[in-house]
Amino acid sequence: MDKVTVALAGNPNSGKTSIFNMLTGARQHVGNYPGVTVEKKEGLCKYDGYEITVVDLPGTYSLTAYSIEEIVARNFIIDERPDVVVDIIDASNIERNLYLATQLIEMNVPLVLAFNMSDIARQRGFVFDIEQLSKLLEARIVPTVGNKGKGKKELLEAIIKTADEGSIGRTHRITYGDEIENELAAIEAIIREKEGDLAKKYGARWLAVKLLEQDKDMTSKVGSGEVLQTVSASVEHLRTIFGDEPEIVIADRRYGFISGACQETIESTVESRHSMSDRIDAIVTNRALGLPIFLILMYLAFFLTFKLGEWPMIWLEQFFGWAGNMIAGFWPAGSDNWLKSLLVDGVISGVGGVVVFLPNILLLFLAIALLEDSGYMARAAFIMDRVMHKIGLHGKSFIPMLIGFGCSVPAIMGTRILENRRNRFTTIMVIPLMSCGARLTIYMLIIPAFFADKVILQAGIFTIKTQALMLWLIYLIGIVLAVICAKVLRLTLFRGETIPYVMELPLYRMPTLKSVLIHMWQRGWMFLKKAGTIILAISIVLWAAMSYPKPSQQSLAGLEPEQAQQTELAYSVVGRIGRAIEPVLKPLGFDWKIGTALIGATAAKEVFVAQLGMVYAVGSGNQGSETLREKLQANYTPLAGFCIMLFCLISTPCVVTIVMTKQETNSWGWALFQFFALTALAYAITLIVYQVGSLIAG
Amino acid sequence: MPRKETEQKQVRPLSMVKAGETVNLAGIEAGRGLNSRLASMGLVAGVEITVVKSGRPGPFVVSVKNTKMVLGRGMAQKIMVV
Numbered sequence: 001m002d003k004v005t006v007a008l009a010g011n012p013n014s015g016k017t018s019i020f021n022m023l024t025g026a027r028q029h030v031g032n033y034p035g036v037t038v039e040k041k042e043g044l045c046k047y048d049g050y051e052i053t054v055v056d057l058p059g060t061y062s063l064t065a066y067s068i069e070e071i072v073a074r075n076f077i078i079d080e081r082p083d084v085v086v087d088i089i090d091a092s093n094i095e096r097n098l099y100l101a102t103q104l105i106e107m108n109v110p111l112v113l114a115f116n117m118s119d120i121a122r123q124r125g126f127v128f129d130i131e132q133l134s135k136l137l138e139a140r141i142v143p144t145v146g147n148k149g150k151g152k153k154e155l156l157e158a159i160i161k162t163a164d165e166g167s168i169g170r171t172h173r174i175t176y177g178d179e180i181e182n183e184l185a186a187i188e189a190i191i192r193e194k195e196g197d198l199a200k201k202y203g204a205r206w207l208a209v210k211l212l213e214q215d216k217d218m219t220s221k222v223g224s225g226e227v228l229q230t231v232s233a234s235v236e237h238l239r240t241i242f243g244d245e246p247e248i249v250i251a252d253r254r255y256g257f258i259s260g261a262c263q264e265t266i267e268s269t270v271e272s273r274h275s276m277s278d279r280i281d282a283i284v285t286n287r288a289l290g291l292p293i294f295l296i297l298m299y300l301a302f303f304l305t306f307k308l309g310e311w312p313m314i315w316l317e318q319f320f321g322w323a324g325n326m327i328a329g330f331w332p333a334g335s336d337n338w339l340k341s342l343l344v345d346g347v348i349s350g351v352g353g354v355v356v357f358l359p360n361i362l363l364l365f366l367a368i369a370l371l372e373d374s375g376y377m378a379r380a381a382f383i384m385d386r387v388m389h390k391i392g393l394h395g396k397s398f399i400p401m402l403i404g405f406g407c408s409v410p411a412i413m414g415t416r417i418l419e420n421r422r423n424r425f426t427t428i429m430v431i432p433l434m435s436c437g438a439r440l441t442i443y444m445l446i447i448p449a450f451f452a453d454k455v456i457l458q459a460g461i462f463t464i465k466t467q468a469l470m471l472w473l474i475y476l477i478g479i480v481l482a483v484i485c486a487k488v489l490r491l492t493l494f495r496g497e498t499i500p501y502v503m504e505l506p507l508y509r510m511p512t513l514k515s516v517l518i519h520m521w522q523r524g525w526m527f528l529k530k531a532g533t534i535i536l537a538i539s540i541v542l543w544a545a546m547s548y549p550k551p552s553q554q555s556l557a558g559l560e561p562e563q564a565q566q567t568e569l570a571y572s573v574v575g576r577i578g579r580a581i582e583p584v585l586k587p588l589g590f591d592w593k594i595g596t597a598l599i600g601a602t603a604a605k606e607v608f609v610a611q612l613g614m615v616y617a618v619g620s621g622n623q624g625s626e627t628l629r630e631k632l633q634a635n636y637t638p639l640a641g642f643c644i645m646l647f648c649l650i651s652t653p654c655v656v657t658i659v660m661t662k663q664e665t666n667s668w669g670w671a672l673f674q675f676f677a678l679t680a681l682a683y684a685i686t687l688i689v690y691q692v693g694s695l696i697a698g
Numbered sequence: 699m700p701r702k703e704t705e706q707k708q709v710r711p712l713s714m715v716k717a718g719e720t721v722n723l724a725g726i727e728a729g730r731g732l733n734s735r736l737a738s739m740g741l742v743a744g745v746e747i748t749v750v751k752s753g754r755p756g757p758f759v760v761s762v763k764n765t766k767m768v769l770g771r772g773m774a775q776k777i778m779v780v
Contacts, residue, residue: 062738066731093764096740214730245730251737277766278750285751285759382757382768502736502773505759505766 004052004163007077009104010088011097012059013506015116018146019088020056021518030522037421037666038072047156055082063103065217077109078202083163085109086155091121091143094266098258101137102174106206110167111139112158114151118143120507126268133265138170147512176253179241183234184208194224213247277507281379290383298402301367305360306406312359320352341547350539354532357409357656362524364403364410368417369519373511377417378503391483392490394423401427401482404434408653412660413523422494426486428661429674432653433482435475438605442648443471445609449629450641478649534659542603545573565614574599588647588683589640589690604654639693643686650682713774717752721779728776740765747779
């Protein structure tokens with residue numbers, strides 16, 4: 001079977017993803033380009049005896065060296081030498097979209113142009129002389145409608161034919177006018193002389209153009225001082241003649257070329273100015289309506305993710321409970337076999353702990369896919385931007401942060417919608433401060449234990465009670481801290497201008513079921529494969545630390561089951577560590593029992609309550625909770641109780657969060673930084689609060 | 699003597715243009731990176747820009763060559779139009 005590699009290039013919003021989906025269906029694979037956090041999408045397509053590997057390059061407006069996406073796309077084309085590059089063009093917006101094509105033409109790659117969204121173009125009254133345009137650009141042109149699957153066969157035909165032809169010498173060249181061409185000739189000559197290898201790899205003319213544009217990436221590859229001097233002189237010369245950077249003049253000339261080609265070949269019969277999109281925008285970005293509409297949609301997204309996710313989660317929990325019992329059934333009842341414990345409490349519990357996130361993640365990405373594919377996401381960013389900007393974050397950051405109130409894990413995955421690395425990393429770092437659902441179990445234990453439900457304020461129908469106020473206070477502290485930390489991070493670690501605020505507002509369109517489902521499936525699969533394995537490993541380690549070493553049978557004889565558990569826990573690694581760190585925790589008002597529970601809670605915050613119950617030899621269930629609350633009240637002051645909540649709020653929610661951070665930042669370094677930074681912050685703040693509080697109270 | 703009708707076309711920043719007005723790009727007062735990015739998105743000298751929503755306060759929404767774009771306030775101040 002003949003193998004062909006195809007790279008898909010194109011502007012963002014040109015429908016590139018729909019073409020990719022059209023060609024590869026569900027046979028896709030998402031990864032990262034080595035060393036960077038840019039996504040790499042690859043898929044397979046079989047046609048007419050050919051096996052076609054399709055690589056979806058990041059969407060870019062051009063191939064300069066100003067953004068990591070462009071560099072990645074460019075390097076892929078140069079280094080991996082795909083057999084064909086398909087430039088996906090929004091046919092209703094040709095002139096802007098062809099800018100990228102001109103750069104591909106200059107790279108002399110075997111090129112096919114897909115005039116995508118050709119249905120919209122026709123609606124808008126555009127008529128193309130495809131043959132003539134094809135001749136001028138020296139590339140096959142195929143009209144397509146990606147999200148309806150139209151043009152697939154013709155596109156594949158064009159790809160195969162172009163691949164078979166290979167790299168042809170081009171007869172038409174984009175010329176930049178005499179002044180620039182003169183300089184280019186001189187630079188080309190010296191490149192051929194002094195940097196023969198580079199000339200062979202990149203093409204002398206292309207390299208010359210890049211150097212004249214002062215492309216950082218290419219300039220750094222040139223060793224010869226003479227070449228650099230010639231370029232420098234040329235740049236100066238052109239600056240003087242044009243009164244502008246050569247780069248700008250070159251861009252201008254490119255558009256001139258495009259304009260010329262289009263004028264000969266494209267007719268526009270209908271002037272459509274007020275389309276459906278404009279009408280929708282008038283409502284959605286309206287100063288009065290915009291924010292309420294946005295908040296409603298956010299509420300729906302949150303609702304979809306967590307409420308709807310409840311049912312599958314319950315089924316999954318039941319399934320894993322059943323599986324656990326089934327496996328345990330292989331041993332006689334009450335047996336204490338290590339393998340049984342490993343399988344049931346370690347593996348099944350661990351796997352269950354991972355898979356239980358899947359419904360939330362799938363639903364979240366369903367919501368995100370709907371928001372993005374419909375085009376609304378861009379408007380949402382625009383609406384929230386004013387608020388987010390004050391914290392130094394992008395408007396889009398609002399969405400993952402909102403999700404963080406339910407669970408950090410899908411929230412961190414959701415930061416994918418942020419293109420800018422600095423924004424994304426900052427958002428990932430502060431998401432854990434959005435008090436998640438798991439922590440709620442802790443608050444629900446502690447607040448009623450220490451704070452009687454008294455009425456503080458009564459104004460008409462509004463009653464403010466202590467307990468609700470305390471809960472609200474905790475959430476508020478989390479938000480305030482997040483804002484402060486985000487600001488600090490953006491001024492220190494992640495400082496600098498984010499990519500300047502320029503964003504395209506794409507047309508609104510109906511998301512297709514196929515694209516949305518593919519999107520969901522990809523994310524869910526990525527989560528399982530990457531995060532799943534690590535989380536499972538860590539769960540098993542934690543299980544071992546909580547179960548071993550075991551005290552001897554004699555020491556347990558005669559004890560009630562809860563007391564036996566308490567002894568076992570104290571004897572285990574986790575219990576010992578709890579005791580060992582007690583001196584460190586004393587200034588916070590904690591003791592070794594709290595310490596033990598906190599360590600166990602790194603697996604998942606819900607574990608805190610269970611562990612505390614075990615430490616106090618209290619049974620589980622509601623009766624147990626009541627008893628536990630009594631014990632807490634007896635052993636700690638309300639201030640200490642508040643500090644427990646504070647510590648849990650600020651420190652990392654669970655080990656899964658850390659793994660998620662690692663996955664999204666592509667580095668254990670950042671994940672561990674987040675863990676230690678949050679823990680240190682939690683310690684510091686709790687320490688101050690407890691000490692100061694004690695002084696005031698005492 | 700009849701007053702001559704001279705159309706004084708002042709070069710001004712985009713941030714001073716009202717919603718509904720159509721202007722032409724004169725130049726961009728920014729570094730090469732920003733210039734290049736804006737150029738690749740269609741903002742080159744001479745191109746027609748229609749202001750859809752003026753950003754007082756908040757981002758600007760403009761229409762350039764059939765595309766709608768959002769520009770931050772800082773951006774709009776750097777884009778000179780006529």
